[in-house]
Amino acid sequence: MRAEDLFNILVRQHAEMLTAYIYSIAFDRTTVDDVFQETIITAWKRLDSFDHERPFGPWLRGIARNHILSTARTNRRYRAHLTELQQIRIDEQLDRVDQSAGDSFADRLTALRDCLTRLHTDAQEAVDLVYVRGMEPSVAAKAIGASDETFRKRLYRARLSLAECLKTKSVFNGSSGAVA
Numbered sequence: 001m002r003a004e005d006l007f008n009i010l011v012r013q014h015a016e017m018l019t020a021y022i023y024s025i026a027f028d029r030t031t032v033d034d035v036f037q038e039t040i041i042t043a044w045k046r047l048d049s050f051d052h053e054r055p056f057g058p059w060l061r062g063i064a065r066n067h068i069l070s071t072a073r074t075n076r077r078y079r080a081h082l083t084e085l086q087q088i089r090i091d092e093q094l095d096r097v098d099q100s101a102g103d104s105f106a107d108r109l110t111a112l113r114d115c116l117t118r119l120h121t122d123a124q125e126a127v128d129l130v131y132v133r134g135m136e137p138s139v140a141a142k143a144i145g146a147s148d149e150t151f152r153k154r155l156y157r158a159r160l161s162l163a164e165c166l167k168t169k170s171v172f173n174g175s176s177g178a179v180a
Contacts, residue, residue: 007047010056011040016109021061025068029134035071039064115165123158130155 018039022032042063043050050059116124129140141151 003047007044011043011060014057014060017057018060018064022064022068023131025065026071031071035064035067038067042067111166111169112162115162115169118165119158119161122154123161126151126155127158127162 019032019036022035022039023029026032026035039060043060046063050056116127119127125144126140129135129143130137135143137152137155138148141148144151146154
C-alpha cells in the first residue's frame with residue numbers, strides 16, 4: 001500500500017477527533033476549518049518524520065496545536081482561550097481517550113450526547129450556544145439576557161457536569177477534567 005493511501009486512511013480515522021480537538025480550543029468554525037486543513041497539509045509534508053511506533057492521533061493533534069498557537073499569536077481574540085494549562089489538560093484527557101480500549105469515537109459521542117441530555121436546561125442551552133452554534137460566550141450571554149459572568153459560570157458548571165458524567169461512563173478516567 002502506498003504512503004499516500006495509508007495517510008488518507010489514518011486521516012479519515014482521526015478526522016472527527018481532530019475536528020473536535022480544534023473546535024474545543026478555537027470556538028470558531030472558520031478557524032477550525034483553516035487549522036484542520038493546515039494540519040493535514042503539514043502532516044503530509046512531515047510524514048517522513050512521523051515515528052510509526054507511536055500513535056498517529058496525538059502526533060496530528062500536536063501539529064494542530066502548533067497551528068492554533070500560531071493563530072493565537074496573530075489573533076488577539078483567541079489568546080484568551082489558549083492558556084498553556086488549558087492545552088495541557090485537553091491533551092491529557094485526549095491521551096486518556098486514545099488509550100481507552102474497545103470503544104470508538106462514535107461510542108464516545110453517544111455517551112456525550114447522553115450526558116448532555118442529563119444537564120439542566122440552562123446548562124444545555126449554554127453548551128448549545130457556545131459549542132454547537134459557535135457563539136462567543138459574551139454574545140451568547142447577551143442572547144439569553146444573562147451577564148457575562150453568570151453565563152461563564154453556567155458554562156463552566158455544565159462542562160464540570162459533563163466531565164463527571166463522562167467519567168461514570170469510563171470515557172474519562174482521570175480527575176483533572178479538561179474543563180477549565
